[in-house]
Amino acid sequence: MKQIWALIPLKNFARAKTRLAGALGAEVRRALTLAMARDVVAALASSRAVTRVILVSDIPHLENLIDIDGVGYFNTGLAQGLNEDLTTAARWAGTQGATDVLIAHGDLPQLTSQAIDRFILGAGRSTEYKVRAAACKEGSGTNLLFAPLPLPLPLVFGKNSLAGFHQAAAEAGMAIEVVRDSVLETDIDELADLKALAAAHARGEFVGAATAALLLSTMKARPTTSAAKCSKRHPVSAIF
Ligand SMILES: Nc1nc2c(ncn2[C@@H]2O[C@H](COP(=O)(O)OP(=O)(O)OP(=O)(O)O)[C@@H](O)[C@H]2O)c(=O)[nH]1
């Protein structure tokens, strides 16, 4: 019986979401990072296929910030980098009884438990592929990775990671299966992504509860246009 553990890496707030730093102040980026991570955790916690959900981070007292029933925390100590932290956490998960890991980034606020189960259970049907990757919307990055333990290939998250995973798999004498799924594709990296997310929410598309609440509360607090123009770095409310 598979024991699938979800690992969600979360960067320290001081270094997180830097591509939004030109538009959003540190407090708003922190709130957004936390809200999206809460939504990712909640979706994974409701998945039928996932056995355990673990946050992988060096954020102190993260359990007080994301307090969802049954969620575990792997404290990396001082972060060594995304791939190093996840590799250490995956190895530890293996010693605790995990047979497989589902790595899911913390900035996927439209993630649903149905899409997660679709992704994982699809992997079960194919015996040809051991590793399955969900592409980001640009098709270059990897939003989720499903792999058995011990990991059969090195983790190479980062810029153009999908090509990196293909290469790592080829070097390990295997192939990976790439999934394009609109629900799994939506990561929030740039201001344009955030604007698109607000528009999707306004159209009635699903957005996780914590992120949706943040979008709504900041829109209610929307300043006048002239006030927004005066501010160099806008609150979320000023960008929609
Ligand atoms: N534990 C851990 N998580 C990380 C680290 N670097 C990135 N992450 C997490 O990995 C996921 C993808 O992160 P990135 O897109 O690289 O970084 P980001 O903070 O979301 O955005 P940028 O700073 O704009 O690149 C997010 O959930 C991050 O919080 C790290 O060194 N350690």
Ligand SMILES: O=C(O)[C@H](O)COP(=O)(O)O
């Ligand atoms: O491996 C990846 O694709 C990155 O860790 C996340 O990519 P992005 O945040 O640049 O989309």
